[in-house]
Amino acid sequence: MSIELWYWPDIPGRGEFVRLFCEAFEVDYTDMAREQSADAMVEHMHGLSGIRPFAPPYIVDGEVIIGQTPLILQYLSDKEGHGSGEMETDLGLLQLQLDIADFVEEVHSVHHPVAHDLYYADQMDAAFEKAAYFRAQRIPKYLIHFDNAIAASGGPFMLGQQPSHVDTSLFQVMEGLDYAFPRYMKEMQGHWPHLEGLQGAVPEIEGVADYLASEQRLEFSEDGIFRHYEELDEQ
Ligand SMILES: N[C@@H](CCC(=O)N[C@@H](CS)C(=O)NCC(=O)O)C(=O)O
Numbered sequence: 001m002s003i004e005l006w007y008w009p010d011i012p013g014r015g016e017f018v019r020l021f022c023e024a025f026e027v028d029y030t031d032m033a034r035e036q037s038a039d040a041m042v043e044h045m046h047g048l049s050g051i052r053p054f055a056p057p058y059i060v061d062g063e064v065i066i067g068q069t070p071l072i073l074q075y076l077s078d079k080e081g082h083g084s085g086e087m088e089t090d091l092g093l094l095q096l097q098l099d100i101a102d103f104v105e106e107v108h109s110v111h112h113p114v115a116h117d118l119y120y121a122d123q124m125d126a127a128f129e130k131a132a133y134f135r136a137q138r139i140p141k142y143l144i145h146f147d148n149a150i151a152a153s154g155g156p157f158m159l160g161q162q163p164s165h166v167d168t169s170l171f172q173v174m175e176g177l178d179y180a181f182p183r184y185m186k187e188m189q190g191h192w193p194h195l196e197g198l199q200g201a202v203p204e205i206e207g208v209a210d211y212l213a214s215e216q217r218l219e220f221s222e223d224g225i226f227r228h229y230e231e232l233d234e235q
Pocket of ligand 1: 013014015055056057067068069070101
């Protein structure tokens, strides 16, 4: 049975972390709002009862309805048999996926430092200030953390030769950073070699290669989480 993925149809956003996992591990899913519409998603979400997802992405798998990207990925990974087979290691992967979620929230808050609901144009001064700190302190702190974790297994993936949900997510993070901060990422090339290795290895997974070459793959844009504003990437 196909899993329903509900996410905003026009941006990669957090939905892309779920899409990439499904494509890499050949999980049958239907991208519901892209087949229907954003309005259909809002109506669907509001029609749910009980413990409801707070925000997209969320999935429906029969009776199971869950939101929160790391939880979705952990659930799918377990269900489809793509964990490590050891509880401690799987908890480590979930911990990394939660670190990624924290980082993604920080990436968004660079261009929206004051409020989610205001336009970027209304908070540009604060964004400019925040971006300098984010580039100098936060990106290296997170990326070195992920790089060290890959180094421990020898790479190219977080578990060595076996890809996991963390790898497809870290690939998306690296692609997003290259899009949003091209000057900075070029300057820092070589500082996180294992992550760069992972970024090169994930597109070699067959399902990912096909997906990246397809029209299904959504481009980054200034409507999403990873946005390129030249002034936020300035020296
Ligand atoms: N922690 C959640 C965050 C979900 C989230 O912020 N979703 C965004 C789109 S990427 C949204 O639609 N938020 C609506 C809102 O916060 O009101 C996750 O990782 O899935």
